[in-house]
Amino acid sequence: MPSLLPNWNDGAGRTAILRFVARVNEAGSPDFLPPEERIATFDNDGTLWCEQPLQVQFFFGRDQLKKLADADPSLKLRQPYKAFLEHDIAIIKQEGKQGFFEVAAATHAGMTNDEFHLQACAWLAGAKNPLVNRRFIDLVYRPQLELMEFLQKNDFRIFIVSGGGVDLIRAFSEEVYAVPRSQVVGSSVKTRMETRDGKVDLLKLPELQSFDDREAKVQNIALHIGRRPVLAFGNSDGDLAMLQYALSGDGPRLGLLLHHDDAEREFAYDREFAVSPLAEALDRRDDLGITLISMKNDWRSIFPDEGSTFP
Amino acid sequence: MPSLLPNWNDGAGRTAILRFVARVNEAGSPDFLPPEERIATFDNDGTLWCEQPLQVQFFFGRDQLKKLADADPSLKLRQPYKAFLEHDIAIIKQEGKQGFFEVAAATHAGMTNDEFHLQACAWLAGAKNPLVNRRFIDLVYRPQLELMEFLQKNDFRIFIVSGGGVDLIRAFSEEVYAVPRSQVVGSSVKTRMETRDGKVDLLKLPELQSFDDREAKVQNIALHIGRRPVLAFGNSDGDLAMLQYALSGDGPRLGLLLHHDDAEREFAYDREFAVSPLAEALDRRDDLGITLISMKNDWRSIFPDEGSTFP
Numbered sequence: 001m002p003s004l005l006p007n008w009n010d011g012a013g014r015t016a017i018l019r020f021v022a023r024v025n026e027a028g029s030p031d032f033l034p035p036e037e038r039i040a041t042f043d044n045d046g047t048l049w050c051e052q053p054l055q056v057q058f059f060f061g062r063d064q065l066k067k068l069a070d071a072d073p074s075l076k077l078r079q080p081y082k083a084f085l086e087h088d089i090a091i092i093k094q095e096g097k098q099g100f101f102e103v104a105a106a107t108h109a110g111m112t113n114d115e116f117h118l119q120a121c122a123w124l125a126g127a128k129n130p131l132v133n134r135r136f137i138d139l140v141y142r143p144q145l146e147l148m149e150f151l152q153k154n155d156f157r158i159f160i161v162s163g164g165g166v167d168l169i170r171a172f173s174e175e176v177y178a179v180p181r182s183q184v185v186g187s188s189v190k191t192r193m194e195t196r197d198g199k200v201d202l203l204k205l206p207e208l209q210s211f212d213d214r215e216a217k218v219q220n221i222a223l224h225i226g227r228r229p230v231l232a233f234g235n236s237d238g239d240l241a242m243l244q245y246a247l248s249g250d251g252p253r254l255g256l257l258l259h260h261d262d263a264e265r266e267f268a269y270d271r272e273f274a275v276s277p278l279a280e281a282l283d284r285r286d287d288l289g290i291t292l293i294s295m296k297n298d299w300r301s302i303f304p305d306e307g308s309t310f311p
Numbered sequence: 312m313p314s315l316l317p318n319w320n321d322g323a324g325r326t327a328i329l330r331f332v333a334r335v336n337e338a339g340s341p342d343f344l345p346p347e348e349r350i351a352t353f354d355n356d357g358t359l360w361c362e363q364p365l366q367v368q369f370f371f372g373r374d375q376l377k378k379l380a381d382a383d384p385s386l387k388l389r390q391p392y393k394a395f396l397e398h399d400i401a402i403i404k405q406e407g408k409q410g411f412f413e414v415a416a417a418t419h420a421g422m423t424n425d426e427f428h429l430q431a432c433a434w435l436a437g438a439k440n441p442l443v444n445r446r447f448i449d450l451v452y453r454p455q456l457e458l459m460e461f462l463q464k465n466d467f468r469i470f471i472v473s474g475g476g477v478d479l480i481r482a483f484s485e486e487v488y489a490v491p492r493s494q495v496v497g498s499s500v501k502t503r504m505e506t507r508d509g510k511v512d513l514l515k516l517p518e519l520q521s522f523d524d525r526e527a528k529v530q531n532i533a534l535h536i537g538r539r540p541v542l543a544f545g546n547s548d549g550d551l552a553m554l555q556y557a558l559s560g561d562g563p564r565l566g567l568l569l570h571h572d573d574a575e576r577e578f579a580y581d582r583e584f585a586v587s588p589l590a591e592a593l594d595r596r597d598d599l600g601i602t603l604i605s606m607k608n609d610w611r612s613i614f615p616d617e618g619s620t621f622p
């Protein structure tokens with residue numbers, strides 16, 4: 001195996017990445033980028049970890065809801081809670097990704113940020129994907145871990161920019177991705193400051209502050225990062241605005257789109273995944289200069305445990 | 312001069328800082344902090360640079376407004392624009408800091424983020440404090456530059472958390488403070504994504520998104536940083552919530568409050584500075600465990616040019 005990006009097969013994708021990094025490193029070249037300009041943004045669900053059969057946020061929200069329903073059984077009869085508790089995928093998909101982010105947010109209300117963090121850490125330590133007997137945090141993509149490490153070694157600053165709840169991702173981003181919590185941008189709820197026994201805390205409110213998808217990804221990148229990324233990596237139409245934003249700056253740019261075309265080792269899906277479809281970005285990729293990454297052809301392995309695949 | 316913090320006089324303030332850093336560095340001690348926990352937040356106006364006779368944001372807004380008034384002279388007759396153009400401090404102070412942040416925001420509307428950044432850089436390169444023939448960016452406090460550098464050398468990650476506009480601070484934070492743009496949190500306006508000639512940009516709107524003062528500083532720290540700071544440094548009641556938030560976590564904590572008590576070398580003001588008073592924090596500092604830093608006694612010099620002071 002080659003020493004750089006060993007889990008990326010030789011091909012157009014790997015070559016585009018290596019050439020891009022070589023270009024920005026070339027001292028004296030007009031394409032050279034000083035470290036502060038080396039901003040890379042990665043979507044999370046389906047780009048860095050597995051989002052099938054549904055995004056991890058759904059399972060977290062459902063498990064939180066189960067605890068609430070034990071205390072208040074009437075929730076089992078009311079939508080959308082009923083659908084979540086019964087795992088009624090048809091109704092859940094109707095609600096879309098924002099729908100289940102909102103259900104999750106409702107279940108977090110009244111918790112402080114610190115309490116939420118502890119609960120999220122405890123849940124992630126054990127929660128498993130229902131299709132395979134493995135934890136969600138073990139179903140991250142090995143080639144992406146390699147890519148992020150490679151970029152960081154080349155002075156890139158990696159940001160995760162996700163439609164998922166920012167504080168759920170922050171509960172594992174440092175340990176699993178080596179990305180500091182302050183470099184995670186995501187959906188968020190409003191909070192209220194409270195002082196209890198002289199201790200200042202933030203209470204989560206059941207009100208959406210930002211659903212970090214599509215145009216909002218661009219707005220939140222500007223708000224949190226303050227600089228146009230030079231590299232962006234996504235896997236759905238929710239990432240198209242972010243990819244266009246990165247690609248429409250001056251100088252060297254790289255926009256990458258992961259295509260789940262590997263039914264053998266993971267899943268094959270795009271247009272029909274209603275919660276987070278890949279359609280427009282797939283159709284416009286050539287015009288926009290986006291490099292398509294085929295999971296099947298470009299990745300030597302999928303998950304960190306050698307040989308482990310779905311189902 | 313000592314090699315550590317040479318522009319800090321020997322005294323309780325300098326000692327508190329050195330002891331705090333020694334504690335968090337002591338391997339094996341319960342106070343040891345891993346690097347990811349070493350989050351320090353600094354207010355900007357009056358904490359890192361001079362805010363007299365008014366915050367720099369005011370002068371930037373006024374100069375932007377002058378350009379607009381040249382195109383639309385009717386602005387010269389309407390409040391609050393009239394007060395800004397005529398530098399009518401009494402009326403401006405009535406409006407408070409949020410008031411002139413809003414005027415500034417109004418003058419930025421219709422600009423893209425990229426255009427704003429270029430204008431802010433150009434303005435900062437030349438704009439001078441009206442009381443002394445020096446540029447605003449040269450009126451940063453040398454002891455604070457030393458402190459931030461010292462903390463960074465000890466693996467702290469510095470964030471600026473300011474009531475000022477986030478994008479104005481980002482136009483000089485890297486060069487002047489060695490703080491990356493992504494580590495600047497501040498007031499912000501809403502934006503709208505636009506595609507012109509295939510290029511994606513964000514247009515600033517004349518609508519406040521967040522006025523980053525008081526409780527909002529705590530909320531924005533949680534949103535942007537995702538972790539409770541262990542060190543916070545401010546200079547007014549607008550920083551009290553942030554100081555309390557930092558101090559009410561577990562483990563080693565340091566809350567610092569700069570007192571402008573040096574009429575000889577800079578200014579002496581606190582309760583009477585209506586735009587950003589220091590009153591409640593001064594009264595409650597002992598109860599809250601806040602360390603007061605006296606500009607007069609704790610700082611050997613004020614500005615980077617040796618010997619340069621006000622007036």
Ligand SMILES: [Ca+2]
Nearest residue numbers: 043045046236
């Ligand atoms: Ca995705």
Ligand SMILES: [Ca+2]
Nearest residue numbers: 354356357547
């Ligand atoms: Ca201040």
